[in-house]
Amino acid sequence: MRSILIILFLMLTIISAKSQSAKWQPGRFTDIKGNTEAGFIRVNPSAKGPIKGEGFIEFRENDKTNPFKLSASDLKSFVTGRDSFVVAHAPGNEAWTKNEFDFVKVVINDEIKLYMSRGGKGRKGGIGGSGIGFEPGIGIGTGGYGSGVSGGLSIPIGGGGYGGNEKTIYYYGANTAEMKRLTNENFEDVMTDIMGDEPEVVEKIHAKVYMLANIDRLINYFNQVKAARKN
Structure with a gap:
């Protein structure tokens, strides 16, 4: 139900x-x-x-x-x-x-x-x-x-x-x-380049916590980290 x-x-x-x-x-x-x-x-x-x-x-x-x-x-x-x-x-x-x-x-x-x-x-x-x-x-x-x-x-x-x-x-x-x-094959390299100013995010990309299948979660996380650093 x-x-x-x-x-x-x-x-x-x-x-x-x-x-x-x-x-x-x-x-x-x-x-x-x-x-x-x-x-x-x-x-x-x-x-x-x-x-x-x-x-x-x-x-x-x-x-x-x-x-x-x-x-x-x-x-x-x-x-x-x-x-x-x-x-x-x-x-x-x-x-x-x-x-x-x-x-x-x-x-x-x-x-x-x-x-x-x-x-x-x-x-x-x-x-x-x-x-x-x-x-x-x-x-x-x-x-x-x-x-x-x-x-x-x-x-x-x-x-x-x-x-x-x-x-x-x-x-x-x-x-x-x-x-x-953006593909599964180039995802790690491309997103590392795009998000390279945030080492914490890059570390999770390399650890495959985030992949193309859950990129929406990665984008949210990236923006949260970036906003926290500015505050």
Whole structure:
């Protein structure tokens, strides 16, 4: 009985998050000319995008103005709440099944950045899911585009849904043009480089306390250690 209640609770949480993700959220965008505008952003529009093969958002200044669509090629980045997103092409060795030009979330904004996306992407020749979105409960930045830890809200991007083939995918690189997929094989080396300023965290990476399978816990731990050192 208890397990059934837990499952029902999780289902309701996911449904609630999906419902919230379609709502307008305070945010701002920066266009390709470098202009920034604040207002409200809807990151899961159900309508068709302006340009085929590109993710898009909807924006309005306030609840009295008419919304308009902004395609990925119109933007450099956008922020909703504490979550930051930048525009990216599919890496050269991958094919994104939904949009080849879309948004990725900035998880760690440092010299080597960590990006995250969910679903709709696969290596060339592989099978991808449908749509692009972001894992519930992970909303962590470390400066630059945004900072802090946001909680619990899943934000599907570019009109994507929750397909059965979706999974969280992480990328790393100095920028989106250089980003590569984070894998089990390169995880220890890459995350050591990204989190090298925190020896306590690096030690646990080398001890394999944290791996790709539980990277969300590693990111939380890294931010906790970093915040404690600043205080």
